[in-house]
Amino acid sequence: MAFDYAQYQSIKERIKEKVCLVPVTKTKPVSAIEAAYAQGIRDFGENYVQELRDKQPLLPADIRWHFIGHLQSNKVKYIAPYVYMIQSVDSASLLQEIQKQAKKHNRVIRVLLQVHVAQEETKFGWNADELFGWLSGGDWKTWENVSIQGVMGMASFVEDRQQIQEEFDEVYRCFDRLNREIFTDTPLTIVSMGMSGDWELAVQRGSTLIRIGSALFGARN
Numbered sequence: 298m299a300f301d302y303a304q305y306q307s308i309k310e311r312i313k314e315k316v317c318l319v320p321v322t323k324t325k326p327v328s329a330i331e332a333a334y335a336q337g338i339r340d341f342g343e344n345y346v347q348e349l350r351d352k353q354p355l356l357p358a359d360i361r362w363h364f365i366g367h368l369q370s371n372k373v374k375y376i377a378p379y380v381y382m383i384q385s386v387d388s389a390s391l392l393q394e395i396q397k398q399a400k401k402h403n404r405v406i407r408v409l410l411q412v413h414v415a416q417e418e419t420k421f422g423w424n425a426d427e428l429f430g431w432l433s434g435g436d437w438k439t440w441e442n443v444s445i446q447g448v449m450g451m452a453s454f455v456e457d458r459q460q461i462q463e464e465f466d467e468v469y470r471c472f473d474r475l476n477r478e479i480f481t482d483t484p485l486t487i488v489s490m491g492m493s494g495d496w497e498l499a500v501q502r503g504s505t506l507i508r509i510g511s512a513l514f515g516a517r518n
């Protein structure tokens with residue numbers, strides 16, 4: 298399967314205007330992205346720096362690339378010239394490096410703070426105490442080339458819907474608390490949670506942005 302536009306439209310119909318749908322194209326060929334682009338889609342999510350570096354020059358410049366995978370600070374420089382949003386910011390040092398590289402290119406990069414809610418150790422993200430502790434310090438307030446717009450979270454890869462729901466609720470509570478305690482002047486607006494297998498539940502629990510790969514482009518090898 299290259300790109301399932303009928304499925305895209307069906308998900309869009311179900312989320313209405315309230316929720317953004319970002320197709321995730323990791324491991325998928327440029328032709329699949331072109332097929333989606335031809336239908337008017339401009340937002341795409343990628344996980345790997347090298348893969349994004351390979352694909353980006355081959356595709357139209359008005360694509361809004363969302364980086365959603367784990368990002369090492371020393372690789373920020375490769376995507377800083379064009380990346381639209383980095384959803385997977387999981388440390389202060391990474392955010393500082395994004396600021397530095399965005400400034401070099403005289404741009405503002407949108408970011409989401411990734412919060413760790415899954416049981417799995419392998420998933421990345423801040424724990425809430427660290428995040429609030431660091432944000433309270435306020436260093437980031439002078440960083441004019443990063444725009445913090447919300448939070449991102451991934452639920453555990455399990456069958457247990459109750460557990461997934463609780464993890465989504467934890468992401469949402471973090472978002473809510475950030476707006477009450479830290480972002481009191483300009484509130485965060487994005488809660489990025491939900492993938493092919495759990496987006497409906499994520500939307501019920503307050504997601505405003507879902508990241509959908511395999512449901513639109515087929516299973517990955």
Ligand SMILES: *Cc1c(COP(=O)(O)O)cnc(C)c1O
Pocket residue numbers: 321323344365366451491492493494508509510511512
């Ligand atoms: C791969 C990936 C997705 C999409 O996953 P699907 O289950 O294929 O929809 C979403 N978010 C992140 C962070 C991913 O790595």
